[in-house]
Amino acid sequence: MTDAALHRIKPLPRATGAWGRLKVNRNWLALWFMLPAAAFLILFLAYPLGLGVWLSFTDARIGRSGAFVGLENYEWLWDDSVFWLSVFNTLLYTIVASIFKFAIGLYLALLLNENLPCKAMLRAVVLIPFIVPTVLSAIAFWWLYDSQFSIISWSLRKIGLISTNIDFLGDVWNARWSVIFANIWRGVPFVAITLLAGLQTVSPTLYEAATIDGASRWQIFRHVTYPLLTPIIAVVMTFSVLFTFTDFQLIWVLTRGGPVNATQLMATLSYQRAILGGHLGEGAAISTAMIPFLLGAILISWFGLQRRKWQQGESND
Amino acid sequence: MTDALIPKLAGPKAVLHGASPLADHSEGMSYLERLPRRLITLYLPLAIILIVLLFPFYWMALTAIKPDEQLLDLETFSPFWTWNPTFKHIHKLLFETYYPLWLWNTMFVAVCATILSIVASVLAAYAIVRLRYRGAQWVGGAIFLAYLVPPSILFIPLSSVVFQYGLFDTPFALILTYPTILIPFSTWLLMGYFKTIPFELEECALIDGASRWQILTKIVLPLSIPGLISAFIFCFTLCWNEFIYALTFLSSTQNKTVPVAIVNEFVDGDIYRWGSLMAGALVGSLPLVILYAFFVEHYVSAMTGAVKE
Numbered sequence: 001m002t003d004a005a006l007h008r009i010k011p012l013p014r015a016t017g018a019w020g021r022l023k024v025n026r027n028w029l030a031l032w033f034m035l036p037a038a039a040f041l042i043l044f045l046a047y048p049l050g051l052g053v054w055l056s057f058t059d060a061r062i063g064r065s066g067a068f069v070g071l072e073n074y075e076w077l078w079d080d081s082v083f084w085l086s087v088f089n090t091l092l093y094t095i096v097a098s099i100f101k102f103a104i105g106l107y108l109a110l111l112l113n114e115n116l117p118c119k120a121m122l123r124a125v126v127l128i129p130f131i132v133p134t135v136l137s138a139i140a141f142w143w144l145y146d147s148q149f150s151i152i153s154w155s156l157r158k159i160g161l162i163s164t165n166i167d168f169l170g171d172v173w174n175a176r177w178s179v180i181f182a183n184i185w186r187g188v189p190f191v192a193i194t195l196l197a198g199l200q201t202v203s204p205t206l207y208e209a210a211t212i213d214g215a216s217r218w219q220i221f222r223h224v225t226y227p228l229l230t231p232i233i234a235v236v237m238t239f240s241v242l243f244t245f246t247d248f249q250l251i252w253v254l255t256r257g258g259p260v261n262a263t264q265l266m267a268t269l270s271y272q273r274a275i276l277g278g279h280l281g282e283g284a285a286i287s288t289a290m291i292p293f294l295l296g297a298i299l300i301s302w303f304g305l306q307r308r309k310w311q312q313g314e315s316n317d
Numbered sequence: 318m319t320d321a322l323i324p325k326l327a328g329p330k331a332v333l334h335g336a337s338p339l340a341d342h343s344e345g346m347s348y349l350e351r352l353p354r355r356l357i358t359l360y361l362p363l364a365i366i367l368i369v370l371l372f373p374f375y376w377m378a379l380t381a382i383k384p385d386e387q388l389l390d391l392e393t394f395s396p397f398w399t400w401n402p403t404f405k406h407i408h409k410l411l412f413e414t415y416y417p418l419w420l421w422n423t424m425f426v427a428v429c430a431t432i433l434s435i436v437a438s439v440l441a442a443y444a445i446v447r448l449r450y451r452g453a454q455w456v457g458g459a460i461f462l463a464y465l466v467p468p469s470i471l472f473i474p475l476s477s478v479v480f481q482y483g484l485f486d487t488p489f490a491l492i493l494t495y496p497t498i499l500i501p502f503s504t505w506l507l508m509g510y511f512k513t514i515p516f517e518l519e520e521c522a523l524i525d526g527a528s529r530w531q532i533l534t535k536i537v538l539p540l541s542i543p544g545l546i547s548a549f550i551f552c553f554t555l556c557w558n559e560f561i562y563a564l565t566f567l568s569s570t571q572n573k574t575v576p577v578a579i580v581n582e583f584v585d586g587d588i589y590r591w592g593s594l595m596a597g598a599l600v601g602s603l604p605l606v607i608l609y610a611f612f613v614e615h616y617v618s619a620m621t622g623a624v625k626e
Contacts (some may be wrong), residue, residue: 016469024452026448026449027450027451029444029448029450029529030444030448030450030453031450033440033441033443033448034440034441034444034456035440036436036437036440036441036501037437037440037460037504039455040434040437040439040493040496040497040500041431041460041463041497041500041501044478044479044493044494044497045454045463045466045471045497047478048471048474048475049466049471049474049476050473051477051478052470052471052473052474055473055474055477060477077468082408097443103450104366107362108363108366110361111362111363112363114359116359116597118611122363122367124609124610124613125367125371126367126370126372127609127613127616127617127620128370128371128374128609129370129373129374130618130620131554131602131605131606131609132374132605132606133557133558133560133575133601133602133605134558135558135560135561135575135576135579135580135595136377136575136578136598136601136602137373137374137377137578137598137602139377139458139579139580139594139595139597139598140373140376140377140598141373143376143377143591143594143595144324144373144376146591148389149389149391149591150406150486151376151391151396154391154396158342185369185370185373188366188370189370190620193617193620194620194621197617199550216539237584238465242465242467243467245467246467246468246469246470247469248468248469248560248561249535249560249561249576251582252560252564252580265559266549267469270469270473271469271472271561273475274473274474274476275476279396279474280477281471283473284473284474287469287470287471287473288470290469290470291470294465294467294470298465299451316521316540
């Protein structure tokens with residue numbers, strides 16, 4: 001019966017000719033499938049990225065394409081104290097905020113991983129700061145940090161901890177801590193929820209075994225949870241560091257880089273110089289100067305990740 | 318490169334509901350702890366963190382509905398509550414400013430950019446995962462790297478590109494530039510989804526004489542609808558959140574998006590501006606919060622997916 005059935009099936013029409021062969025050629029097909037995405041990414045990402053580096057070697061201004069000036073922009077920045085202040089601010093902002101985001105995020109993830117009533121709702125609520133657009137929540141912080149009518153100052157005064165209002169955004173170090181706090185507030189939910197997703201893959205039997213062996217809570221965390229979580233921590237923190245380092249929105253809403261450039265980050269400085277000041281070349285040089293830092297951050301977490309994999313006995317790929 | 322980046326993660330359902338995806342450990346080892354201890358080590362810190370996370374929104378909403386005279390007078394009225402809420406600020410926002418127009422702009426740009434990016438990403442992700450053309454691995458890695466290029470590096474050269482193409486101060490400046498943020502993310506997410514669809518389904522279809530296009534539209538896409546929803550709402554949220562491009566590429570008041578307009582148009586010298594500012598921020602976040610309420614699981618899967626794959 002099978003033989004009969006086989007004979008009745010007409011052989012597939014063979015793709016003949018160049019066109020026929022081309023139609024089933026996966027490389028040719030893939031070219032068309034990739035085309036829209038590639039067009040966007042080349043026209044609006046790769047090309048501008050290259051153009052940015054090129055602009056940093058020119059004296060371009062808004063409305064005037066510049067001439068090649070070599071390293072002049074960079075030499076100019078090298079002697080510019082505001083630029084170095086912005087580098088310092090960016091590093092301070094990134095390092096402090098990332099450490100706190102990691103610590104609080106991990107702690108929150110561990111708390112949420114416990115058995116809790118209304119678990120699903122709690123976890124959903126935690127993410128809200130991440131959903132609301134940064135600019136809009138930054139405006140709420142701006143109001144919370146108001147120099148006269150801040151509810152924080154008011155509450156602390158009522159409790160009796162301070163006697164005069166705190167000038168959150170007017171004082172150099174206050175402003176720095178205030179923007180860092182707002183950034184931590186915004187970043188913790190992302191870290192917490194992604195780490196929670198990682199935590200849930202840790203088998204409870206490991207905890208039970210460790211408990212029977214007499215491990216303390218800290219030992220369980222240090223020797224069971226943390227090693228298993230390392231790969232996901234590496235990825236999450238890379239993202240977190242990258243987006244903190246290049247942050248713009250929060251600073252722009254809260255302080256615009258003030259007071260006296262105390263919260264000027266590299267991103268806000270480049271916006272000021274390039275768009276408000278019109279010196280495209282100089283702004284592009286500041287943006288380009290961010291690239292080595294970003295590459296550094298990526299490489300550090302990348303190699304952290306690789307070493308973990310190797311230690312766990314997996315092959316390198 | 319792609320495989321090195323896949324830490325194990327629980328699915329979104331588990332993240333939201335379960336303690337662990339493995340077996341039923343609903344009680345876990347918590348019986349080992351007494352209530353007072355749990356109160357101190359668990360509920361108290363959790364409550365503090367939650368209050369800190371949510372207070373700015375409470376304050377935003379409260380300020381938006383407080384009457385002006387209570388707004389700045391913290392002594393006569395209790396600042397943490399109001400007994401006579403007013404919709405004056407929201408009314409003013411909706412009927413005396415361009416706010417509805419800004420909302421429409423934001424929505425329009427977000428929807429267009431999202432649709433464009435999803436279409437491009439579906440095609441790209443399918444090609445990378447299933448056509449396995451020469452260099453597909455390499456392209457996958459390049460797309461991941463593109464995800465790591467932040468807008469604050471690109472906005473200066475992009476502004477001159479946008480100007481050259483004659484897009485400055487039009488919605489198209491944003492509709493065409495946002496996909497650079499969205500495509501890498503959603504391609505990455507969809508690649509993960511497509512990988513989970515069994516090869517055999519496609520092989521059957523190929524034997525039945527289906528073309529690649531038919532396979533994509535009739536088999537792969539219907540099976541990856543959850544992934545598409547995740548990608549869609551997350552892209553939409555990213556668009557709504559985007560600020561630096563909108564700030565740089567738009568100049569006229571009528572064209573602005575909500576975040577830019579609030580920062581630039583509402584900030585005048587008026588001491589009572591806080592009411593309308595907070596109303597603007599509240600109304601601007603509501604669409605996203607409502608969307609989020611309906612699609613919590615998809616958000617979580619988009620977020621963890623972005624990290625996972």
